Amino acid sequence: xxxxxxxxxxxxxxxxxxxxxxxxxxxxxxxxxVAEHQLRAMRxxxxxxxxxxxxxxxxxxxxxxxxxxxxxxxxxGFGPDGPVRYVVFVAPALxxxxxxxxxxxxxxxxxxxxxxxxxxxxxxxxxxxxPGQIATGLVLATGARMVFVATxxxxxxLAFGAVGRPVxxxxLAxLGVLAGLAFGMPLLAFAASLKDDRGxxxxxxxxxxxxMFLFSGTxxxxxxxxxxxxxxxxxxPLWHATELGRLVSYGSPMSTATALTHLAVLLALAxxxxxxxxxxxxxxxxx
Amino acid sequence: MPTAAHSSPVISAVGLTxxxxxxxxxxxxxxxxxxxxxxxxxxxxxxGKSTTMRMVGAVSTRTSxxxxxxxxDPDTHGPEIRSQLGVVPQEDNLDPELRVRDxxxxxxxYFGIPRATCARRADELLAFAQLEDKARSxxxxxxxxxxxxxTIARALVxxxxxxxxxxxxxxLDPQARHVLWDRLFRLKERxxxxxxTTHYMDEAEQLCDRLVVVDHGRIMAEGSPAALIREHSARExxxxxxxxxxxxxxxxxxxxxxxxxxxxxxxVLLYAEDGEAVLEQVSRRGLHPTTSLxxxxxxxDVFLRLTGRSLxx
Numbered sequence: 001x002x003x004x005x006x007x008x009x010x011x012x013x014x015x016x017x018x019x020x021x022x023x024x025x026x027x028x029x030x031x032x033x034v035a036e037h038q039l040r041a042m043r044x045x046x047x048x049x050x051x052x053x054x055x056x057x058x059x060x061x062x063x064x065x066x067x068x069x070x071x072x073x074x075x076x077g078f079g080p081d082g083p084v085r086y087v088v089f090v091a092p093a094l095x096x097x098x099x100x101x102x103x104x105x106x107x108x109x110x111x112x113x114x115x116x117x118x119x120x121x122x123x124x125x126x127x128x129x130x131p132g133q134i135a136t137g138l139v140l141a142t143g144a145r146m147v148f149v150a151t152x153x154x155x156x157x158l159a160f161g162a163v164g165r166p167v168x169x170x171x172l173a174x175l176g177v178l179a180g181l182a183f184g185m186p187l188l189a190f191a192a193s194l195k196d197d198r199g200x201x202x203x204x205x206x207x208x209x210x211x212m213f214l215f216s217g218t219x220x221x222x223x224x225x226x227x228x229x230x231x232x233x234x235x236x237p238l239w240h241a242t243e244l245g246r247l248v249s250y251g252s253p254m255s256t257a258t259a260l261t262h263l264a265v266l267l268a269l270a271x272x273x274x275x276x277x278x279x280x281x282x283x284x285x286x287x
Numbered sequence: 288m289p290t291a292a293h294s295s296p297v298i299s300a301v302g303l304t305x306x307x308x309x310x311x312x313x314x315x316x317x318x319x320x321x322x323x324x325x326x327x328x329x330x331x332x333x334x335g336k337s338t339t340m341r342m343v344g345a346v347s348t349r350t351s352x353x354x355x356x357x358x359x360d361p362d363t364h365g366p367e368i369r370s371q372l373g374v375v376p377q378e379d380n381l382d383p384e385l386r387v388r389d390x391x392x393x394x395x396x397y398f399g400i401p402r403a404t405c406a407r408r409a410d411e412l413l414a415f416a417q418l419e420d421k422a423r424s425x426x427x428x429x430x431x432x433x434x435x436x437x438t439i440a441r442a443l444v445x446x447x448x449x450x451x452x453x454x455x456x457x458x459l460d461p462q463a464r465h466v467l468w469d470r471l472f473r474l475k476e477r478x479x480x481x482x483x484t485t486h487y488m489d490e491a492e493q494l495c496d497r498l499v500v501v502d503h504g505r506i507m508a509e510g511s512p513a514a515l516i517r518e519h520s521a522r523e524x525x526x527x528x529x530x531x532x533x534x535x536x537x538x539x540x541x542x543x544x545x546x547x548x549x550x551x552x553x554x555v556l557l558y559a560e561d562g563e564a565v566l567e568q569v570s571r572r573g574l575h576p577t578t579s580l581x582x583x584x585x586x587x588d589v590f591l592r593l594t595g596r597s598l599x600x
Contacts, residue, residue, distance in 0.1 A: 013295045013357070013358050015295070015297070015322075015357045015371065015448055016295075016357050016359060018371065019357050019359060019364070019367040019368060019370055019371045020367050022367070022370035022399070023364075023366040023369075023370045025399025026366055026370065026399050027366050030366075030397070033396045033397050033399075036393070036396055037393045037396070040384075040389060040393060041382060041385060044384045044385075118380065118382065118383060119380035120380055120381075120382045122376060122380045123382075123394070123441075124397060125346055126344060126374035126376065127394065127397035127398060127445075128365075128367070128369045128370040128397065128398060129397050130365070130366065285346065286348065
């Protein structure tokens with residue numbers, strides 16, 4: 001390393017003084033500036049975000065609530081007062097998978113584009129903003145999109161009567177955002193580590209997200225599956241968030257320890273992924 | 288310790304080194320750039336120009352040596368230094384998801400500049416970059432020259448003390464280059480310090496007050512374009528072509544003419560104070576080149592002399 005220390009007195013130069021004061025705001029709010037940029041950029045596909053945010057839950061809730069549920073004679077979800085309707089059972093899982101879908105879009109191609117295709121991260125990097133702030137700003141903007149999707153979903157779920165209380169719907173939305181980040185942060189770290197897109201993102205979609213969606217107790221309880229498939233649920237943020245969501249929504253039976261474990265897994269995935277992702281951003285942009 | 292603001296160098300590097308494993312991309316260079324100077328780093332691809340720019344731009348840490356930008360150490364005061372720089376990268380990294388004017392506004396926000404100020408500056412800079420009528424356009428609809436001008440406008444949004452340009456005109460047609468040079472001249476007149484890398488000799492001669500020739504991560508020569516030419520080359524150059532298979536044998540017969548002879552694959556260069564006189568002697572020796580040309584010596588010749596190779600290969 002340079003062996004230069006900060007104790008060296010700074011020249012009493014107007015330029016130096018100006019530099020010192022000009023960096024105060026970027027040091028503090030750099031992540032928010034990045035988020036602001038990302039949200040402005042999202043406006044160019046804003047209609048897609050809005051239409052899919054409202055259209056997808058509508059299709060699922062209508063299809064399952066009015067269609068599929070009418071064929072099911074055996075109840076699959078139980079609250080303290082007995083069996084619940086199928087659409088009530090499935091709603092938390094659908095909401096959670098919607099925010100995870102946002103992560104599969106924003107934490108993959110957007111990241112590759114920022115580093116390689118459009119190189120916008122390099123532009124941000126030349127400004128006073130630091131690499132860690134770029135990563136955090138990206139998370140803030142994607143988090144905002146997740147909040148929108150989760151809130152829209154929660155409102156529709158409430159309107160369909162698939163959740164009883166507005167407070168529960170609100171907590172479901174928060175759980176959805178947490179699940180999106182728990183899946184998204186490790187994905188962000190992975191995407192930031194890639195130099196080229198050789199189909200890895202399509203592979204994540206097909207071989208990670210889709211199996212997780214199908215085998216995480218989304219449409220039926222996890223213990224319906226053979227025991228050798230249960231591990232998919234255990235490592236899946238979708239399952240952990242869905243289980244918590246069912247507890248919140250209709251009081252699905254669960255011990256406090258189990259609930260805390262679900263929460264801890266989600267927080268660990270999100271937090272751990274964030275730390276690793278920031279490190280990878282720093283390594284790449286400051287090489 | 289410097290006391291007067293105007294006397295402090297904007298950039299000062301001593302023994303600046305960057306190693307990637309065994310490879311020294313920048314190998315102990317010393318640079319000092321006073322405020323308001325247009326300073327050039329000249330060299331072929333891979334000479335260490337961009338790596339030097341990245342270290343000065345506080346986005347890459349040095350391996351050893353000392354570096355101060357505006358009196359600050361990039362290792363500890365990266366954001367502070369970058370707040371005073373405008374950076375025009377080799378590859379444009381404008382955001383095509385945003386419109387032309389929004390690219391400027393969003394970028395200004397990274398410096399903590401209020402939105403209203405960003406918007407006002409965006410309009411001024413669009414005028415400066417001659418892009419007013421493109422304010423609402425998509426970035427992808429701009430030509431290469433327009434994109435470069437927009438990138439320069441973006442680099443000025445924070446009213447930087449130092450504008451760093453990495454190969455600013457590579458890939459542009461001659462007309463677009465001249466428009467861009469004109470804009471850079473104006474900035475120079477306003478007192479903005481310009482640091483630019485280029486492998487175009489004419490660009491360096493046009494824009495730089497002073498430059499260093501860099502090769503293999505080291506400084507080969509330093510001075511103003513005119514001084515470098517005076518020091519390392521004769522005043523004039525005679526270029527003669529005999530056909531690629533005959534150049535070498537003809538060169539043998541030219542021995543003793545001018546100060547120095549350089550044989551390139553496609554032509555022979557004779558360096559002399561009086562080019563016309565040398566050309567006359569060439570024909571007196573019974574040699575009849577297919578084409579001949581007498582021109583003033585340029586930085587290209589200096590580079591050839593110092594490194595033994597042409598800049599653009």
